[in-house]
Amino acid sequence: MTDLDLVLMTRDHDSVDSVAQQAVRAENHGFSHVTMGETTGWNILPVLTVIAERTEDIGITDDVLSPYSRAPTVVGQSALTMHDVTDGRFRLGLGTSSPAIAEGWHAQSFDRPLRRLRETIDVIREVYAGGDVDYDGEIFDVGGLSYEGTVPDDPPAVDVAALGPKAAELAGRFADGWIPQLFTHDGLADRMADLHRGAELGDRDPSALRVSPIVRCYASEDRERARSTVRQMVAFLLGAYGPFYGDSVAEQGYEAEVEEIRGAWEERDTAAMAEALPDELLDAVAAAGTPDEVRERVEQFAAVDGVSAVRVGFASGMTQEAKETTLDALGELTG
Template identity: 60%
Template sequence: MNAELDLLIRLGDYDRPQDVAERAVQAEDLGFDRITVGETTGWNIVPPLTLAADRTDELGISTDVISPYGRTPAMLAQTALTLQAAADGRYRFGIGPSSPAITERWHGMEFDRPLRRTREVIEVMRTVFEEGNPAYEGEIFEIPGLGYERGPSENPPPIDLGTLGPKATEMAGRFGDGWAPQMFTADGLRDRLEDLERGAELADKDLSDLRVAPIVRCIAAEDREEARAKARGSIAFMLGAYGPYYGNSVAEQGYPDIVEEIRAAWDDRDTDAMAAALPDELLDELAPAGTPEEVREWIEEYSEIDGVDAVRVGFVDGMTEEDKRTTMEAVADLA
C-alpha cells in the first residue's frame, strides 16, 4: 500500500491514560505510521498523548480533532507546541468546527460562526508559532498580544482540519496542512477532494502539499457476520443519532432515503431498526467490515483514491480486545 496507515484511538476505551500509551507502543510495533486521538467530553487529550509520545520512537502523534471552543486560541497554540516538543517533532495538530452539542452542552459556549471561528483560531495559532505572540484583530478575536515565553517556533506542528461540507473543506485546503474527513464513500470523497483542491489553490498550494487522511470505521474478524453486525449498528448510530452532520453528509452523497429511515428509527430510540435500515450496499461503501482479507482489500482500494495520503483506521462499537487485535493485525499487513 502506497498510502500511510494511521490508527484512530478512542480515549473512552481505556481505563487509564497509560493504557493509551500501551496501545501506541503496540501500533508502532505492528508498523502503523501514526496514531490519532479525538477529544470530546472525556479525558483532556494532552496527558495520554504525552505518554504515547514518550513511549514511542518513530510513531506520529495526532489529534482528531480539538474543538475551537474548548480552549482559547493562545492555549491551543500552547497545547500544540507542548505536544510537538513531547513528540520530538512527530505531532500534527487536528482541529474542526465541532458541533452544537459539544459546544453548547459541554463547553457552555454559543455555537456561532463555527467556520469563521476555526479560521481565526488557526490564524492566531500560526501567529504564535511564527512570531511568538498571539496579537490579532479579527471578527471574533481581538487579542492585544503578549509574548510567548519560548518565542517563535523553529518547528511548529502542521495543522490538519476535520471537515465534511464543501465550504468547510475548501477552508481546510486554504488554511490547513492536512485534511481528515470521515464517513465518505469513495465517490463522495473524490467529489469533496475537488473542494479541498480549490481551497489549496486559493492559498497558492497544490493538493499534494496537504496530507489527506480519511477516517474509516473498521472491524475484521473470522466471524464475518458478527463483524458486519457490529459495524452496521455503529455506522447506523453515527448516521442517525450522532448529531446532524454525518447523516447530512451521507444523504448528500446519494443516500437521503436511507438516512431519513435511520433517523426515524432513532426518534423511537429503536437501535435495532436503525441497523436494519442500513443496507449492505451503503455499509460496504462506508466501512470495511468482514474477514481480515476483505478488510485489507477494502482499505487497499480506498487508499488508491487519487489524493489520499493515509487511511486512518478506527474501531466500531462493541468490539472486544480480540476484535481490535485481529483488526490491527489484519490492516498492519498493508503497512
C-alpha cells in the first residue's frame, strides 16, 4: 500500500463546488491528503474549509502559503482555525514563493526568503504555544497579544516546500515535513541528506519527517498523448516558471537540457521547449504513459528511502476524464 496525496489544480475548476467534488473523488480512491496551491486565484483557506465540510477522513493541506502573503501570526491563527474546521485533519504548508508573486502580487520585496521562512515558522510555533507572542527576529518583531481561541495539544504540522540544500536543511531543522518537486530518484536521495542534516542540527528524528514529493501524473491507454501533455508542462516549469525549478534540475545532471529549454522559451517557442525535454528526463521526474507505467513510476518514487507519500499532480491540458482515469489507475496502489 502506497500513501498518495492529490494536488488539486484550481485553475482547472470554475467553481469551489467542482474543486470539492475532486477532493471527494480522491477520498473515495483512498488518497491520504488533498492539497491545493495559492497564487493570484482563490484564497485557498475558504476553499479548504468547503472541502473539509464535504469529506470525512482525508487529510487537508495547502500547497503552499507564501510567508510574504500574510503576517506570521495570521498564518498561525489560520492554521489553528483550520485545525478546528477540519477536526484535526489539517497540515500547514509553507514555501518561499517567488519574486514574481511576492513583489507583483503581495507588494513585498523578495528579500532574504529563507530567513523570512524560518522566522515565520518560529512565530507560528509561538502562536501554537499559547500565551503572549514575544518574538524579536531580524525580520519580524511581534509581541503583546495571544491567540484568543483554544490552542490544541496537537496543533497542525508545518511542512516546507523547498528545492535547494539550505532550504531542505531548514525544513529538516524547523519543520515537520518536506515537499520537493521535480526531483529525480537520485536527486531526491541526495537532497534527503540535507534534510536529515537539518533534523540532526535541530535534535530531531529524521524518520518523523513527512516527505511527500510532487510527481506529475497522467495515466492513459493513449500513451503518447499522456506523455506529450506532461512533457509540455514539465518543459514549461523548467524554462518559463521562474529560475528555481530549472536551476534545480540542471544541478541534478541536466544542465544542457535546461539551457536548451530556456533558449526556446526566449523565443516563446513552446513546441521547441517540449522537444528539448528528452524521454530520460521526463521519466526521471514525472509519471506519464499507460496505467501500468504510471503505477510503476509512482511506486519507484514511493520506494525512495525516507519518502512518506507521493503527491500526485496533474498536468495542464488534462480533461476531467483523463484525471479520473489517472485516479482510477493510482487508486489501486492505495488499497
